[in-house]
Amino acid sequence: MNILQQMSEQMWANFTKNGEKVLYQDLAFDDWIENTMAAGRKLCLNLIRVFLEEADRQFKESEIRKDKFAIKAIRETTKSTLYGDLTVKRTYYQNKETRAYFFLLDKVLGWQKYSRMTLGVKAQILENVAGHTYQEALTMIPHLGIHSKTAVMNIVHREGQQLPNEPSVTEKPAPKPIQTLFIEADEDHVAYQDSTNRFMKLVYVHEGYDVTDPRHPLIKAHYFTGNYPGKDNEELWTEVLDYIETNYRPEKVYLSGDGAQWIKHGADFIPHCTFILDRFHLRKYCKKASVGIAGLDRTLYHWALAGQTNFIQDYFRVRFSDPTVTVSQCHSLKQAAKYLTNNAAAICDNRLEDYHGCSAEGHISHYLSRRLSSRPQGWSLVGAQSVARTRIFQLNGGNITNFLQAEQLKALKQEKISQFDRRLNVRKNIKNKYYEQAQAAFSGHLRGHRSLWQHGLQVGW
Incomplete structure (x- = not known):
């Protein structure tokens, strides 16, 4: 005092x-x-x-x-x-x-x-x-x-x-029945300290766009990110599927992206899922297909959305037979032809009435590229994933302080359990040690002496 x-x-x-x-x-x-x-x-x-x-x-x-x-x-x-x-x-x-x-x-x-x-x-x-x-x-x-x-x-x-893609929730609600659920996916190209570029994946699940707000925000969006290994990223899609099964019972699921193999694998992995190619990359490859002809990309874009694949094939047939096309232009045309042909069905599905579009490119720019790849810097594998997870953990409504405190309490409880187990093992070993010594000494006595041991243990010496 x-x-x-x-x-x-x-x-x-x-x-x-x-x-x-x-x-x-x-x-x-x-x-x-x-x-x-x-x-x-x-x-x-x-x-x-x-x-x-x-x-x-x-x-x-x-x-x-x-x-x-x-x-x-x-x-x-x-x-x-x-x-x-x-x-x-x-x-x-x-x-x-x-x-x-x-x-x-x-x-x-x-x-x-x-x-x-x-x-x-x-x-x-x-x-x-x-x-x-x-x-x-x-x-x-x-x-x-x-x-x-x-x-x-x-x-x-x-x-x-340690930060997960999904903050811990004490009480999980019953799965919500919903007619259509939307998934959007894309990746950020992150430069690492070993002079390589790797993908930082971003996947988010939502119930659609709020058309009453001029900004059209996502409804109940939940995000997943990480530098997942493997070609098909099954670990990532398993996390997404677990989240969907815990929170929703959807009749239909639309997965939007740029057509990468790992995104298409998600459409095969998740039940009742249809892959739809996002319009941003469609415009990008239509511009690449119209190389050397200004303004034609809009026509190709509308043909692709309308499912006029015969018009697009005729266009490429004419361009490839044009002797004035340079080697670099021919290379761009081949890339565009392959992309538009392989994703023709996914492009046409943009016209579905209950499909709202895709904003994955904007999300990548705002949530990942802004911190990981917008400036010339080299990341470590752990550092890049940790920073990305931190941004997404906050975006999902997680509280970092509460999470670290919960992890600390969990570690303390685990330490107490380990100490208790060690004490039990020590006592067990001591007990076994003396039991074996007594058993050996008892077995070494003659028959009459063993009877005397038994009588002394039962009624006292």
Whole structure:
């Protein structure tokens, strides 16, 4: 109480002194506010320090501690919080039974070993990294005592990699019957540190577009992302299918994309699913097909949507027989002819009345490319996926702080279970050891002596 009174009196003295300077125009009002807030943060951190050290002292003096734990040292630690550095002295104990060393205060507070940051700081850094560089993520936290980009990278690689595509929900609703469900998919080309480009996949499921809003937002959209290995990305489509079966009972599913093999595989993987080629890539290949002839791409575009495949085939037949077509133009024509021919049915399905279109290209640009590939930079495999997962986790309504706290509690429970299992195994081994020794000694006696052992065990010696 004396410490609290001293700190309060000192803060009040500084507060009134600076207030008088403001009145005499020797100090700016905003500086007074900043000084007061800084003093308040310092006071709160000191109060927390005093409280924790007093709790540690009381446990140290308790009879339970004296019976089970031996004091080995008193050590100081500094933890970076969102409001400044917190320095606390706590006691280092040894369990007299297991001989294990530990800081009881660290265990109670859930402080991770060898980590200088609290979970709140790590969660804030992950939120900042989702839209800013590593250095900017640090500078956005004004009172943080850590300034190393390597520390940010370690958080992204360790905590960010844990973030799932779907936030944990305590109560899952019953599957909703729906007539039509929409899936849209595309990929971002991300440059990596090994001088290669890999796809960062993006898939999102929604109930359609809200036509009452001028911006036409998606209705109940849920997103999936990751650098999934394999040609068909079955792991990704399994996650999507699990989400659909948990939340919906659709009669029809429309999957839109650019016609990549992994997207078409999703249409085969998901029941009642029809693949439809998005119009963005249709326009792109119609422009490629009209190379050398300005303005013809619009005609090809309408022919493709109308299912006039014979008109398109006749067009390509004429272009390929044209002697004025250059080698590079011929290459573009071959690519366009193959693309439009192989996806003819998926192009025609754009005319279905209950199909709303596809905005996957815009989503890729806004949610992935904006952070991963819009600037010349090389990512690591873990870093790129962690940042992408962080952005999508927030987009799906997940709370990073709550998730990290839940994971920490889960790890603590698992550690307790492991310790309990180890104690059971130790006791079992001890029991088996003495049982085997007694059995061996008992078997070594003569027949008459064994009878004497039996009689002594049953009725007493």
